[in-house]
Amino acid sequence: MNSIASNLLNTDTPLDELLDATRKIVDTDLKPLTVKIDLEGYYPESVMRKLGSEGVYRQHLSDMRSSGIPDMGAAIQAMGVVSHECMSTGFAIWCQDTCGWYIQNAANSTVRDNWLGKVSSGNVLGGTGMSNTMKAFAGIEDLRLKGKRVDGGYIVNGNLPWVSNLGKDHVFGTLFELEGRLGGSVMALVDCNAEGFELRLSAHFVALEGTRTFACIFKDVFIPDEMIIDDDGAAFLRRSRTGIVLLQFGMGIGNIQSCIDICRSVEPLLGHVNGYLDDRPDELQEELDDAVEAALILAEEPYETDDDYFREVLQLRLTAGELALKASQSAMLHTGAQGYLQTAPAQRKLRESYFVAIVTPAIKHLRKELDTLAQAA
Amino acid sequence: MSTEEFQRYVCDACGFIYDEAKGDPDSGLIPGTRYIDIPEDWECPLCGLTKSDLRLLPEVAALPQINRTSSRSQKINKGSEYTTVIVGAGIAGWSVAEALRRRDPERPILLVSACKGYVYPKPAISLALSQGKKAEDLISMDAEAKALELGIDVRTETRIMRVDTNKKRLVTVKGGIEYDKLILAMGAHQKELPITGDAASNILSVNDLQTYKKLCEKLENEIKHITILGAGLIGCEFADDITKAGYKVTVIDPQQQPLSALLPEAMSNELVQKLSNNGVEWKFGATLDSLNNDVDGAYVARLSDDSILKTDLVLSAAGLVANTKLATKMGLKTDNGICVNDDMQTSNPDIYAIGDCASLEGEIFAFIEPIKRQAETISADITGIHEKFMPLPPLVKVKTPSLPLSICRPAGANDIEWSTVSEQTKGGYFELRDGENMIGFALSGDLASGAGSIYKQLSH
Numbered sequence: 001m002n003s004i005a006s007n008l009l010n011t012d013t014p015l016d017e018l019l020d021a022t023r024k025i026v027d028t029d030l031k032p033l034t035v036k037i038d039l040e041g042y043y044p045e046s047v048m049r050k051l052g053s054e055g056v057y058r059q060h061l062s063d064m065r066s067s068g069i070p071d072m073g074a075a076i077q078a079m080g081v082v083s084h085e086c087m088s089t090g091f092a093i094w095c096q097d098t099c100g101w102y103i104q105n106a107a108n109s110t111v112r113d114n115w116l117g118k119v120s121s122g123n124v125l126g127g128t129g130m131s132n133t134m135k136a137f138a139g140i141e142d143l144r145l146k147g148k149r150v151d152g153g154y155i156v157n158g159n160l161p162w163v164s165n166l167g168k169d170h171v172f173g174t175l176f177e178l179e180g181r182l183g184g185s186v187m188a189l190v191d192c193n194a195e196g197f198e199l200r201l202s203a204h205f206v207a208l209e210g211t212r213t214f215a216c217i218f219k220d221v222f223i224p225d226e227m228i229i230d231d232d233g234a235a236f237l238r239r240s241r242t243g244i245v246l247l248q249f250g251m252g253i254g255n256i257q258s259c260i261d262i263c264r265s266v267e268p269l270l271g272h273v274n275g276y277l278d279d280r281p282d283e284l285q286e287e288l289d290d291a292v293e294a295a296l297i298l299a300e301e302p303y304e305t306d307d308d309y310f311r312e313v314l315q316l317r318l319t320a321g322e323l324a325l326k327a328s329q330s331a332m333l334h335t336g337a338q339g340y341l342q343t344a345p346a347q348r349k350l351r352e353s354y355f356v357a358i359v360t361p362a363i364k365h366l367r368k369e370l371d372t373l374a375q376a377a
Numbered sequence: 378m379s380t381e382e383f384q385r386y387v388c389d390a391c392g393f394i395y396d397e398a399k400g401d402p403d404s405g406l407i408p409g410t411r412y413i414d415i416p417e418d419w420e421c422p423l424c425g426l427t428k429s430d431l432r433l434l435p436e437v438a439a440l441p442q443i444n445r446t447s448s449r450s451q452k453i454n455k456g457s458e459y460t461t462v463i464v465g466a467g468i469a470g471w472s473v474a475e476a477l478r479r480r481d482p483e484r485p486i487l488l489v490s491a492c493k494g495y496v497y498p499k500p501a502i503s504l505a506l507s508q509g510k511k512a513e514d515l516i517s518m519d520a521e522a523k524a525l526e527l528g529i530d531v532r533t534e535t536r537i538m539r540v541d542t543n544k545k546r547l548v549t550v551k552g553g554i555e556y557d558k559l560i561l562a563m564g565a566h567q568k569e570l571p572i573t574g575d576a577a578s579n580i581l582s583v584n585d586l587q588t589y590k591k592l593c594e595k596l597e598n599e600i601k602h603i604t605i606l607g608a609g610l611i612g613c614e615f616a617d618d619i620t621k622a623g624y625k626v627t628v629i630d631p632q633q634q635p636l637s638a639l640l641p642e643a644m645s646n647e648l649v650q651k652l653s654n655n656g657v658e659w660k661f662g663a664t665l666d667s668l669n670n671d672v673d674g675a676y677v678a679r680l681s682d683d684s685i686l687k688t689d690l691v692l693s694a695a696g697l698v699a700n701t702k703l704a705t706k707m708g709l710k711t712d713n714g715i716c717v718n719d720d721m722q723t724s725n726p727d728i729y730a731i732g733d734c735a736s737l738e739g740e741i742f743a744f745i746e747p748i749k750r751q752a753e754t755i756s757a758d759i760t761g762i763h764e765k766f767m768p769l770p771p772l773v774k775v776k777t778p779s780l781p782l783s784i785c786r787p788a789g790a791n792d793i794e795w796s797t798v799s800e801q802t803k804g805g806y807f808e809l810r811d812g813e814n815m816i817g818f819a820l821s822g823d824l825a826s827g828a829g830s831i832y833k834q835l836s837h
Contacts, residue, residue: 290553297538297548308491312536316550374534 012065013055015074021054022081034086035343037210044089044210045125048096051082052122057096060243060302061104063112064120070104072243072299076250083254084261087352088210090251091359095165095172095211097250099126101243102173103189107230111189114226115171127165129174129190129216130244131360137237138361138369145176145218147186153224154178154186164213166199168192172216175233185233188223196221207351242313243302245361249295252320252356253288259327259349260284263334270334279330284323291319311373318366321357328353386412386431387517393423393498394517395431403778404826420829423500423776427829434517459485461759462547462554464537464703465562466490466520467585468499469732469748473560476749477756478527484759486529489547489554491536494520495586500745502589503614503776507621512590540707542725558727558759561704561715565697565733565743570606574667576676580606582693583615595690601625604678604688606665608635610775612694613648617777620655627658627686629665639773639784641795641807644821651780660684665691699734699741714741719765720758721751729755737768740788744771770817772832774825783828784819785835795819 013021029047036042051057058064059074075097083090100119106112118124136143145158156176163172170192178184192199199214230236263281267274274280294316301309328350332339339346357363383397395415400406403422406415415428461477461484463470474488488494496518505515524531532551539548540559547554567582583589603619605612608630620626628635634645635652649659664681668691671677678686699714710716710724714736721729721737731751733743742748750766757764775782790809793816798806804822808815815835820828 287552290548293548293553294538294550298550308536311534312538312550319551 012067012071015071015077018055018059018074018078019081022051022056022078025050025054026082026085030082030085030089034348037086037088038207038348039209039342041204041209043212044086044092047089048092048125049122051078051093052096052120056082056093057100057122058120060097060247061100061116061120063104063116064100070302072246072302073296075247076253076295076299079247079250080253080257083251084258085254087251087255087349087355088208090254091208091355092165092211094247094251095127096122096125097247098128098130098244099165099171099173099189101240101247102128102187102229102236105229105236105240105243107232107236108226108228110226111229115189119171125165125167125170127163127170127172128244129160129163129172131162132160133175133233133237134241134244134360135365137234138365138372140365140368143175143177143185145174146179147176147188147223148179150222153222153228154188156188156218156221156223158218160216162203162213163216164208164211166192166212166214166216168199170212173229174216175237178233183234186231187229187233187236189227189229190216190221190223191227194221194223206354207348208355238305239303242298242304242310245313245317246295246299246302248317248356248359249292249299249320251359252317252324253292253295255324255349255352255356256284256288256291256320256327258345259324259331259353260288262331262339262346262349266335266338270336274334277330277333279326281330281334284327284330287323288327291316291323295320307373307376311370314361314366314370314373317361318363318370321363321366324353324356383409384412385434387434388421388423388430388498393421393501394434418829420826423498423504459557460555461486461558461560462556463488463560463562464490464547465564465732465734466492466494466496466531466533467562467564467732468745469564469734469752470560470562471496471523472749472752473562473729473731473755474527474529476752477759478529480756480760482528486527487554487556488520488524488529488531489535489537489549490520490531490533492533492585492587494523494531494533496520496523497586499585500776502583502586503611504618504778505589506592506596507618509622511593512586515586515589537703540703542707542728545727556727558729560755561723561728561730561734562732563700563703563715563730563734565699565741567693568695568698570665570693570695572665572668574669574679576668576670579676580668580691580693583611584697592692598689599674600689602627602675602688602690604629604665604686604691605694606630606691607694607696608632608637608659608661609694609696610636610639610773613652614776615692615694616652616657617655617779620652620657621778625656625658627660627688629660629663629680631662631664631681633661635659636775636782638791639786639819640782641797641805641819643797643800644782644805644807644819647805647821648777648780648782652777655779660686697733697743699736701734704730704734712736712739719754719768720763721755721766722758729758731755737766740768742768742771744773747771772828774828780821781825782819782821783825784817785828785832786817786819790817793817 033044056078060070060072062070079093103116119126132144135141147154147156171189175185175187178186196219198217260281331346335346386395400408400410419428495516497515520531520533535549535551537547545556583592602625605628608628613635616626616628667679669677675689701711704715715730715734717730717735723730732748754764754766770785770787773784793809795807804824807819809817
């Protein structure tokens with residue numbers, strides 16, 4: 001067992017207790033803020049801190065578990081509970097969880113020793129600037145950050161269009177191309193306070209507001225060696241990629257289940273006519289249950305690097321994206337005009353579901369990668 | 378010779394294609410020999426079945442389009458509470474689909490496969506390299522075309538992750554599938570050997586089309602010498618084929634002779650001799666301990682006798698192990714395979730197992746002829762008829778053209794000595810006798826092609 005874990009925890013919180021505690025925070029703290037988050041872009045920092053203190057961000061991190069065994073399924077389900085109410089907050093959790101995942105998987109133990117405890121407890125909030133990386137490794141675009149080796153670290157330049165869950169005292173994981181080493185790349189943890197680094201608030205979105213999403217501008221930012229996660233970026237991505245994608249199921253599961261629940265909630269009133277609609281709640285529930293079961297099975301092996309396994313993760317991720325679109329469309333049709341109100345959950349779920357479908361890896365990205373894997377097989 | 382267009386026929390059992398234009402010169406059928414002119418005692422060179430097992434090859438596009446909708450979600454029939462679901466698209470899976478469809482034209486059948494489900498004659502892999510055939514050349518049909526022909530549904534590249542036997546439901550990443558009867562045709566994999574070294578994970582084992590494709594890809598590199606682990610059936614067949622394809626081969630086996638569990642010693646020796654003449658080197662009484670990368674891109678293999686071998690590629694053919702992982706997770710009884718009774722039912726009466734993964738009283742019937750009979754037993758049972766599977770010792774044909782071999786050796790006959798019937802230059806003939814009765818035999822060389830008729834005497 002790792003020394004950090006033995007100092008912090010004697011036993012791991014049982015899953016039921018974790019989910020109950022998460023539900024309680026959602027009901028008392030998050031629910032009153034949901035519309036404000038969505039319409040005004042309010043960032044629920046106090047909720048994020050509280051979830052951290054309940055252990056939501058450390059379930060999938062082996063060094064933060066007294067058993068030493070990561071429970072990615074627990075991380076996914078807790079994120080699901082939050083996303084069921086508000087996917088902006090669910091997404092912020094994904095950012096936090098993924099940042100912790102990078103640190104846990106660091107080849108450099110210094111970065112792990114310095115940051116894992118802080119990020120996994122929510123004392124430091126963090127994000128992930130890996131959308132560009134994943135697209136670059138799938139041949140969709142070029143790497144946007146370039147680094148140069150200097151004494152004691154790297155100087156990094158470039159920019160990333162939007163990275164979420166950021167702020168002045170936050171950190172995030174990202175990968176930059178290394179000048180002078182063909183195909184070389186380096187994975188690092190970036191401190192948002194670093195000199196030459198700027199967070200620029202530029203974009204506004206139809207949903208997922210309140211997630212502190214910024215453009216990140218790097219002008220000769222020095223990243224010291226103690227913040228380097230792995231100087232072999234490709235190897236790092238290979239062992240971390242399944243976890244990155246698996247964790248996203250938390251958002252999908254929460255969004256889809258809430259759409260089904262919305263359909264069911266209007267059944268007493270509208271069941272006599274909703275019976276004429278396609279994609280009825282029971283059918284959607286069956287599809288979701290199948291997907292959740294498959295996701296939790298895949299989540300048992302987050303360190304599997306085999307291509308066949310990754311193909312299944314991608315395939316299920318695709319299923320989740322498609323199902324989210326179908327379920328939110330159904331929630332709109334089942335609720336009718338009352339779902340069309342600006343503060344109604346159904347229309348918010350609809351906008352959120354597009355995020356499940358387009359956040360990296362997006363549906364088109366998934367299909368491209370699945371095709372590439374199929375041709376290589 | 379008639380000017381009428383030549384037809385192509387496919388062996389129902391193994392997928393061997395008999396092309397009238399090409400004939401089957403190895404069996405004495407010259408190019409242009411029509412189907413009707415094939416003698417009744419002709420045997421399929423791959424599986425040993427007969428002329429009556431050949432049928433006209435349907436005109437369906439043989440090669441799949443590579444860039445089709447493989448990545449799209451397959452929104453096809455998901456199965457229902459009435460559907461018979463077959464898991465696995467090897468010879469066993471397709472055989473049971475064919476047998477069941479023949480007996481019941483209406484029943485919904487869904488075949489689910491973790492691989493692409495191509496229909497191809499698996500035994501042909503052992504002869505493919507020397508014939509210059511790539512993986513694609515062995516495909517006779519893709520899964521969708523075969524399913525269309527049989528009137529069944531198919532879902533490829535879909536692994537079964539879990540089976541809920543109470544709800545009768547399969548979990549996959551493409552959604553759940555309900556079943557009424559489930560047939561496990563999950564095959565086997567090459568035994569993993571305890572080999573150390575930084576190149577140990579590069580050892581290949583070729584047991585299906587996909588792994589054969591991998592081998593072909595590796596051979597595109599600078600490969601001169603290939604090491605084969607195991608001098609069993611697959612090891613010997615590959616050794617013969619690979620040397621004929623122009624590579625140097627070393628075979629390593631812990632026993633003192635090839636096919637030691639199957640052949641009379643004299644025949645083993647003859648096989649060693651014939652393959653040695655083609656350049657095969659043998660390392661008996663040894664195993665591979667470690668495999669490490671060398672600076673020049675080759676490997677350094679260290680054997681248990683401390684000898685060192687430089688090699689470019691290592692193929693494992695150490696023996697097949699039934700795929701039982703899913704069955705164990707489902708709570709089915711397993712031993713060296715998934716335990717079945719003589720109706721091929723597992724410990725759950727709604728679930729059957731067939732082929733390389735199924736074990737009847739500890740014995741696995743991994744050859745084509747018994748698999749065909751198992752498929753009949755299962756499809757009969759599902760349609761309400763009992764046709765018990767007879768565990769007859771299979772006729773094994775070793776596809777080593779340098780010395781063709783045909784053997785039938787009952788599982789319980791290990792204590793019985795072989796007796797020589799004849800040893801001539803054209804081949805050997807040995808028998809196993811239990812008192813007055815011949816219970817097994819082994820034929821080599823030119824005599825091997827006569828195995829069918831002797832086998833018939835035996836099984837009747």
